[in-house]
Structure formats: structure tokens, C-alpha cells
Amino acid sequence: MARVVLKDLTKRYAGGNLAVDRLNLEVADGEFVCLVGPSGCGKTTALRMIAGLEDISSGEVSIGDKVVNMLPPRDRDIALVFQSYALYPHMSVYDNMAFGLKLRKTPKADIERSVREAARILDLERFLDRKPGQLSGGQRQRVALGRAIVREPAVFLMDEPLSNLDAKLRVQTRAEIARLHQRLQATMIYVTHDQVEAMTMADRIAVISDGVLQQVGTPKQLYEEPCNRFVAGFIGSPSMNFVELKVQREDGMRLVCEGTQVVLDDAMAAQLRDLGLEAATVGVRPEHLRVGEPEGPGLRVSATVDVVEFLGNDALIHAAAEGRDVVAIVGADIHLAVGDAVILSAAPRHVYLFEPQSEMSLGAR
Numbered sequence: 001m002a003r004v005v006l007k008d009l010t011k012r013y014a015g016g017n018l019a020v021d022r023l024n025l026e027v028a029d030g031e032f033v034c035l036v037g038p039s040g041c042g043k044t045t046a047l048r049m050i051a052g053l054e055d056i057s058s059g060e061v062s063i064g065d066k067v068v069n070m071l072p073p074r075d076r077d078i079a080l081v082f083q084s085y086a087l088y089p090h091m092s093v094y095d096n097m098a099f100g101l102k103l104r105k106t107p108k109a110d111i112e113r114s115v116r117e118a119a120r121i122l123d124l125e126r127f128l129d130r131k132p133g134q135l136s137g138g139q140r141q142r143v144a145l146g147r148a149i150v151r152e153p154a155v156f157l158m159d160e161p162l163s164n165l166d167a168k169l170r171v172q173t174r175a176e177i178a179r180l181h182q183r184l185q186a187t188m189i190y191v192t193h194d195q196v197e198a199m200t201m202a203d204r205i206a207v208i209s210d211g212v213l214q215q216v217g218t219p220k221q222l223y224e225e226p227c228n229r230f231v232a233g234f235i236g237s238p239s240m241n242f243v244e245l246k247v248q249r250e251d252g253m254r255l256v257c258e259g260t261q262v263v264l265d266d267a268m269a270a271q272l273r274d275l276g277l278e279a280a281t282v283g284v285r286p287e288h289l290r291v292g293e294p295e296g297p298g299l300r301v302s303a304t305v306d307v308v309e310f311l312g313n314d315a316l317i318h319a320a321a322e323g324r325d326v327v328a329i330v331g332a333d334i335h336l337a338v339g340d341a342v343i344l345s346a347a348p349r350h351v352y353l354f355e356p357q358s359e360m361s362l363g364a365r
């Protein structure tokens with residue numbers, strides 16, 4: 001096993017497209033790190049540079065404390081799992097998994113042992129004689145995982161391996177990959193555009209936007225202390241609500257716009273004063289809004305209910321506050337109907353403030 005270190009890793013494609021811009025990241029031995037970000041932000045490019053499938057424009061990739069920039073993929077001690085399973089259709093599941101080991105001239109008995117062990121871990125024992133065409137999508141993806149496991153790589157690299165699966169299988173296979181990681185204690189770098197996947201599986205998440213690393217942290221850190229508006233909006237579902245408010249200094253410091261106000265607690269007021277800000281972007285997560293007037297300082301939104309989506313335990317409310325959409329998750333026992341006037345509130349600890357120009361979190365300064 002091995003740690004992976006990326007130093008100022010950069011990819012500039014022909015034509016000048018800067019796909020990955022000075023990416024710095026340390027993945028510890030045995031750690032599961034997700035690279036997450038919207039489509040086109042450079043995740044695949046970064047992973048392919050780690051794998052050796054893409055030339056590095058500048059910077060360094062180290063695997064196991066050895067710089068591997070010049071090493072071909074086969075000498076990097078990695079295994080790749082892609083979105084497309086890339087199995088050989090004419091070969092059995094067994095032979096698909098054994099293929100890489102045969103190429104390496106591994107003794108037959110060792111191949112047999114590795115393949116059977118991987119099949120056991122992945123619950124594929126019953127399917128070893130089948131061809132990929134006789135398997136479901138989820139089973140095929142497990143074969144692709146098995147093919148990676150038998151190689152016993154130092155590092156697993158996975159690029160959206162669950163994207164071709166339907167929602168239910170995705171959840172199931174997600175748990176399998178997490179279990180696999182616990183079991184193998186292997187270093188894993190996992191690329192996905194789906195923040196839920198990243199939040200549920202990763203030890204740490206690296207959020208990327210436009211080729212630039214925004215923040216690295218545990219799922220909890222990213223959720224609770226996003227460094228900027230992008231991370232705040234990307235992590236969490238439904239997304240955080242944002243609204244631009246102006247500073248008002250009459251009878252205590254507040255942030256206001258039509259329909260919305262934040263009565264600042266002392267810490268928030270001090271932050272805004274120190275920075276001399278006249279406006280701020282306020283963020284609040286849907287799950288932190290409650291129905292009713294705030295108790296003391298905090299956020300207050302006066303809105304009209306637009307849409308009510310019943311979720312079972314909860315209801316998702318879309319409301320209009322002077323033309324701005326506000327999303328809230330409230331208990332299903334609170335009866336709201338379309339057209340109702342509603343007051344939504346959030347406690348100060350759930351109110352995020354961002355500098356309007358840089359979009360940096362004030363808390364993170």
C-alpha cells in the first residue's frame with residue numbers, strides 16, 4: 001500500500017485549456033479520498049495523470065514516496081475502475097478477472113486463489129462461468145472491481161464507477177465499495193460528480209471547481225465549515241439557500257433585504273465590522289430552516305409557499321420571498337399548503353456569511 005502525493009499537478013491541453021491548475025493533495029496510506037466537482041471540472045484529467053494515462057504539463061505525482069511522472073501506467077502499482085466496465089465479452093467472469101494476472105505470468109494456482117477470494121468478497125462466486133453479457137450492470141461492475149482487486153495494487157483509482165447503475169444499485173454498490181475499502185485497507189482515490197457518493201464513502205473529500213481545488217476535508221468539515229460559497233452550495237442536498245443582504249446599523253446590527261433579515265449575534269457583527277462590509281451573502285441549509293419566528297438573533301424569512309413535496313417523514317417546501325426561491329425541509333406534521341404565508345427562521349449557528357465579491361466564507365477567514 002502507499003500514499004499518494006500531488007504537488008502543483010497541472011494539465012494544460014493543446015489549445016490552452018487549463019483542465020487542472022496546480023492541484024496539491026496528500027492521500028494517506030489506506031485513505032479513501034473522493035475528488036468531487038461538477039462535470040468538466042478536471043476530475044478525470046487529474047485521475048488519468050495519477051494513473052499515467054495523461055501527460056503531466058507540470059507538477060509531480062508521487063506514489064509510495066516515489067515520483068512516478070515518467071513511469072508508464074503498468075509500473076505505477078495502481079488499478080483503475082472506470083464507468084464503462086470494459087470487460088472482455090467473449091471471456092467468462094473468471095477469465096476476465098484472471099486476465100491481468102495471466103499476462104504477468106502469475107502461477108496458475110495463485111491466480112485461482114486470488115480470483116476465488118475476490119469472487120467471494122464481491123459475492124460473484126455463482127457467476128464465475130458466465131459471460132459479461134449474462135450479468136446485470138451491477139454484477140458487471142463488481143467483476144470490474146474484482147479484476148482490480150486480484151492485482152493487489154497499492155492504489156485503487158476509480159472514475160465514476162457507479163454512474164451506469166440505476167439508483168438502487170448505486171446505493172448498494174456504494175456500500176460494497178465502502179466495505180471493500182475497510183476490508184482491503186487500500187489507498188483509494190475515487191472520482192465522482194455526485195456529492196452524496198462522496199459524503200457517504202470518503203474519509204476525506206477534495207472539492208474541485210474549474211480545475212482548482214477549493215477545499216479538502218472530512219465530509220463533516222465540508223458540511224459544517226465550507227470555505228466558500230461554491231463548496232457550501234455543492235455539498236449538501238438540497239443545496240444551501242443564498243441571499244444577498246445589506247448591512248443596517250439602526251438598533252443593533254442587522255442584515256436586511258425585502259422579506260429577509262438576519263439579526264446578528266455579537267460574533268457575526270464583529271466580523272462584518274472588522275471587514276468594513278456593507279453587504280454580505282447569507283447562506284442557510286434547507287434542513288436548518290424551521291417554521292416560526294426566530295428565538296432571539298438569527299435569520300427570519302417571510303415567504304409564501306409555492307410547492308409542497310411530501311417526503312414521508314419530512315416535507316420539502318419551496319417558498320417565494322419577494323421573488324427569491326427559498327427551500328426548506330420541515331416536519332411532515334407541519335401542515336402547509338400552497339399559497340400559505342409562512343415565517344421561516346434559523347439560529348445564528350446555522351447562518352453562513354460570505355464576502356460578496358470573493359465569495360469566501362467569513363467564518364473561514
Ligand SMILES: Nc1ncnc2c1ncn2[C@@H]1O[C@H](COP(=O)(O)OP(=O)(O)O)[C@@H](O)[C@H]1O
Nearest residue numbers: 013014017019038039040041042043044045046
Ligand atoms: N483530450 C482533451 N483535450 C482537450 N480538452 C480536454 C480533453 N479532455 C478533457 N478536456 C477538457 O478538460 C476539462 C476537464 O475535463 P475532465 O477532466 O474530463 O472533467 P471531469 O472529469 O471533471 O468531468 C474540460 O473542460 C474538458 O472539456
Ligand SMILES: [Mg+2]
Nearest residue numbers: 040043044045
Ligand atoms: Mg470525468
